[in-house]
Amino acid sequence: AQQAQQQALAQAPPPDVLYNNALRDYNLGQYDLAFQEFGQYMKFYPNTELAGNAQFYLADIEYQQKKYDAAVADYDKVLEQYPSGNKTKTAELKKGFALLELGQKDAGIRELRALINRYxxxxxxxxxxxxxxxxNVPATATTPRRRPGQ
Incomplete structure (x- = not known):
C-alpha cells in the first residue's frame, strides 16, 4: 500500500504547481475544477505550509455552491487541523455564516461571537x-441581570 502511495505521489504535480492551478481556477470561478485540484493537493500534500489554505478553499467552494453542511465540516477541519494558519479567522467567520444559512441561528451567532471575542x-x-x-443581535452575549431580592 505504501508503494502504491509513493507511486501516486511521484505522478502528482509538484505542490506549488497544483496549488497555484487550483487557486487560479478558484479565482476564475471554476469551482468544480478548483475543488478537484484542492482535493488532490490535500491528498498528496496534507502536511505542507499551504495545506490549511487548500482546506479552506475546499470549504469556501462548498459555501459558494450552497453546500452549507459540507462547508461547515470543512471549515471545522481548518479550525481543528490548522489553528495557526492564516485562514483561521476567515474560516470561523464563514462557518458562522454557513450555520446561519442552514437555519442554525443560535449556533451561527455563537460562532460569530466567539470570533469577535478571540480576534x-x-x-x-x-x-x-x-x-x-x-x-438585530448584540455582538456580545448578554446575561439577564438579577434583581435584588431574587
Whole structure:
C-alpha cells in the first residue's frame, strides 16, 4: 500500500504547481475544477505550509455552491487541523455564516461571537459584528441581570 502511495505521489504535480492551478481556477470561478485540484493537493500534500489554505478553499467552494453542511465540516477541519494558519479567522467567520444559512441561528451567532471575542480588532470581527447587527443581535452575549431580592 505504501508503494502504491509513493507511486501516486511521484505522478502528482509538484505542490506549488497544483496549488497555484487550483487557486487560479478558484479565482476564475471554476469551482468544480478548483475543488478537484484542492482535493488532490490535500491528498498528496496534507502536511505542507499551504495545506490549511487548500482546506479552506475546499470549504469556501462548498459555501459558494450552497453546500452549507459540507462547508461547515470543512471549515471545522481548518479550525481543528490548522489553528495557526492564516485562514483561521476567515474560516470561523464563514462557518458562522454557513450555520446561519442552514437555519442554525443560535449556533451561527455563537460562532460569530466567539470570533469577535478571540480576534476583536480583526476585519473578520468587524464583518461578524455587521452581520449580527443586521440580525438585530448584540455582538456580545448578554446575561439577564438579577434583581435584588431574587
Amino acid at each position: 476583536p480588532n480583526s476585519l473578520e470581527a468587524a464583518t461578524a459584528q455587521d452581520r449580527l447587527k443586521r440580525l
